[in-house]
Amino acid sequence: MKKTATLGLFRGFLWEIIGTVFGVAFVTVVRMLMRLPAWKPEPAAVVGALFGALFFLYGVGVLDDWIKWANGEEAPEHVEDASLGWRRYFSVSLDHKVIGMQYLTLALILFAIGGMFALIFRTDLAQPMAQFLTPIEYNTLMSLHGIVMIIGILVGISAIMNYTVPLLIGANDMAFPRLNAFSFWIAVPAGVILLSSLFMGGFDTGWTGYPPLSLRAPLGIQMFFLGVSLSSFSSILSALNILVSVTRLRAKGMTPFRMPIFVWAAIATSVISMTATQLIGLAFQMSMLERLLGMGFFDPIKGGNPVLFEHLFWFYSHPAVYVFILPGLGIISELLPVFVRKPLYGYKWVAMSSLAIALTGFLVWGHHMFAAGMAEYLREPFMYSTLLVSVPTGVKFFSWVATMWKGKITFPSPMLFVLGGIVVFLLGGLSGPPNATVSTDLMLNNTYYIVGHFHDTLFGGYVFTLFAALYFWWPKMTGRRLNETLGKLHFWLMGPAMLVLTLVMMRVGLLGMRRRVYNYDTSLGLQPYHMVMTIAGFLIGLSVLIFFINIFITMKRGEIVTGNIWNSRSPEWQVPSPMPIHNYEKEFEVVGEPYDYGLPGSRYVKFQGED
């Protein structure tokens, strides 16, 4: 018990409870002083949750150094106490590797929760009519599945970027270690608040939270708005940190076109999440204010404009899908040369294509609104700008195929997931243009075709590549290798199940199945398809369960590996695993191209003291 009390996480939650009580009391007292009815659940819940989150940050101790600075005291830059062992991971740490693992843990927890939600309502959908969920329960689970997965993905991206980017550029930490810790810890109360909507009446809007429905939804939607707003700070600040670190802390000789390709992807991603994320925060805060104070931004009755919400929302939320996939595509480009033993084809083009996707991504949001009552003359420009995204994406595919061409390919688990990612993402990409084209989108809008499309892009661009990265870098993180047999089983279950699931989704969408509904017309004859989707969904769940079992058993009994097991040229593999606590004892200098695999005598990095 005494040991638990010293854990930052535990203190954080304790303070969060205190803060929530304080916030609720605060609102009640203020309302009393203003001679309003003292108790009103909605402002009390919102202010309570907000104070809870702020108090959590104080309690967990992530503000300590800043408070010292404000008092004019010095705070030591980087002290890491390795003797704390696993407890290090549950308290504030400034080490980017620990923060990366913390992010990863949170992401996996969120994925497990979001996936469970999907399985519950997928089971309900296997038969028409409500089975065991009431409509509001179904709507809440469906909405939360979406947003929990999205937050999980954002957190997971921060995990991979936080862990690998400083290692890849040869830095000992991020540029702002305290800010880095802050951006992780704010995601924890954000997640708690988001999930608490489940117990506060839920919400029925889907993850998009469109007004005017969102203005009349149950109380749970306020927790959804607040949770997402708070977690947006996590991704903004983490992106800022990545951009500054890459600009300022690269190793000697690492010119822009000698950076590892994943770093380019991280830059492109961070440019989007640092800027556009503010807009979803703003849209949600405006909705919160509209509900709390009756401000008429989006309610047509008050003269507001619901389409304005969609503009603000999609200005982030479309580029956000590039935030989700760009790191994944970077991982594919990063790992492929290692496993085919050939240089990455067209390095500069691949690097630039990441930036091109990110920048074009800012110009395409309107394609979500072809049927939403947006000004009609905007449709064509948005259609063409959207189709334009396929050009830089095509550059990446061309590079991958050309890289694999005549390579000496081996197929360990990370490579399998890379290839799976390419195939699934290809399907996702090919099903995209019909949604971008106005004429077809008017038919496909709000059908399961869209659901199939984005599950393919996100699984291919994110989930498969995340698993590839985990199987690849796990030995670096822990010093033990994940079990290869279980890894292969994981892949061969997840890959085909995913293809079946999404292809059937697209099929039922073309047959007229609407998305987000809990019931469907029996005369459409969709029951068999829904049964197949449900079974495929459970197979994916099973495969992820195998992954968790794999982690669990290799934690204690996995094969210990310390060397460069993948025979990679990347600097982090030139030092022993698990990564030493202060990264590189000797600095290195970049002396060659990063991906010249198979070129005799070439080398990428030269450590101090080597010749």
Place this chain on the structure above:
Amino acid sequence: MVETKELPQTRRPSGLQLGFMVFVILAVLTAAEFMFAFFLNAWPLMALMAFLKGGLVLNYYMHFPRLFQADKDENRESFSYKLTTNRLGLWFFMLSDAFIFGGLLVSRFNLLALTRPQLNQFMGLTITTVLLISSFFANRAEVSMEQGNRRQAIISLSITIILGLAFLATVLFVEWRIAPFGPGDGVQGAVFYSMTGFHAFHVLTGIFFLSIVLRNLIRQRYSAEKHWGLEAAIVYWHFIDVVWIFFYPALYLIGTLPH
């Protein structure tokens, strides 16, 4: 045997003089903006004024060009290297924050188009002037610190904070009280209270940072060479001013009153 012709010496203005000159130009531009609004009512001219003013503040008060200075010291652990890193971080933060205010401006023009809320012009001009003068004193504090004049820095910083508090109090207790609509009264109220509210919250955080810095300044935590905390708080304060440079015409000047 080539005679060197002496070039006429141009004297560069000192930091304090430069700050004052910029302040005068900003004041003139603000007055011009006000005149344009009431005699011409041409929004492109007002937008141009706002961009000019914003550019001046960005260049002379917020020292945007400092981001592109070459590193004096290549050692990653040195103060000067970290200083540039910190500056970059602050600018990225402000860039990100600017998107919130950009979103609010977009919402304002989407909802109100070329009409403007019914507001007290005198109060609008007053708070704009107060914030502008506070920006001048913030700059004076920073320049004084760079020249090692701690006493003058303390005085200037205190004036900045007092003017900031005056701005905040005027917005919350005068502007919000005398506005003919509440936050729940239609689109005008929503736009007015959200724009001034988001801005006032930033002013509040700015005052908070400036006060921390003032306390540490009095306790001699900064020197002429090392005063990053002071610089950061002041640059952030100017950023809040730039936001108001755009919000002021958008709320008070651009467009016509609704019928």
